[in-house]
Amino acid sequence: MKRHTISLFVTLAAFWLLNSGHYSALILLLAAASIILVLIISHQMDVVDHESQPLYLTRNIFGYYLWLIKEIIQANIKVVKHIWLGKESISPTLKKIKINQKTDMGKVIYANSITLTPGTVTIDLVDDEIIVHALLSMDIESLQAGEMDRRVCLLEH
Incomplete structure (x- = not known):
């Protein structure tokens, strides 16, 4: 619980400093008082835990972000290509896919x-299955191959 409180304090302080732009002693003192008040209220509400401050994600999240950005760029190019080729080149597909994430956070990610x-959109998430709509059937096959699933599972550990 102490690690999560410290993490929340650092997150709130960094967010405040980045958005404020004012660093006089009075303003910094008021910021600290505000953050401490938020921490007290959060503890009274019992919302500071591993779900509200998922510290375990910070180890691998930047590598995942880089990989996801690459995938987004490649998918953009593929979608534009199929738009230019016309509606004959698309094969809209709706499929239920089994997922391997164990935590709610992993499933949502x-x-x-x-x-x-x-080119893909998640329609529903129930237990260990998601329903996905894809513009191209090959995108469903790619999801079933499991690379994204595997990478998200690595985030959970």
């Missing part, structure tokens, strides 16, 4: 990653 990738 996976579902959102699919939706962020152009």
Whole structure:
């Protein structure tokens, strides 16, 4: 619990400093008081835990972001190509796919990653399955191959 409180304090302080632009002693003192008040309220509400401050994600998240950005760029190019080729080149598909994430956070990251990738959208997430709509059937096959699933699972460990 102490690690999560420290993480929340650092996150709030960094967010405040980045958005404020004012660094006089009075303003910094008021910022510290505000952050401490938020921490007290958060503890009273019992919301500071591993879900609100997922520290385990910070180890691998930047590598995942780089990989996801590459995938988004490639998917954008593929979608534009198929738009130029016309409607004969698309094969809209709706499919239920089994996922391997164990935590709710991992499931949400996976579902959102699919939706962020152009040409695919997550329709529903129930237990260990998601329903995905894809512009191209090859995108469903790519998801079933499991590379994105595997990378999100690595985030959870």
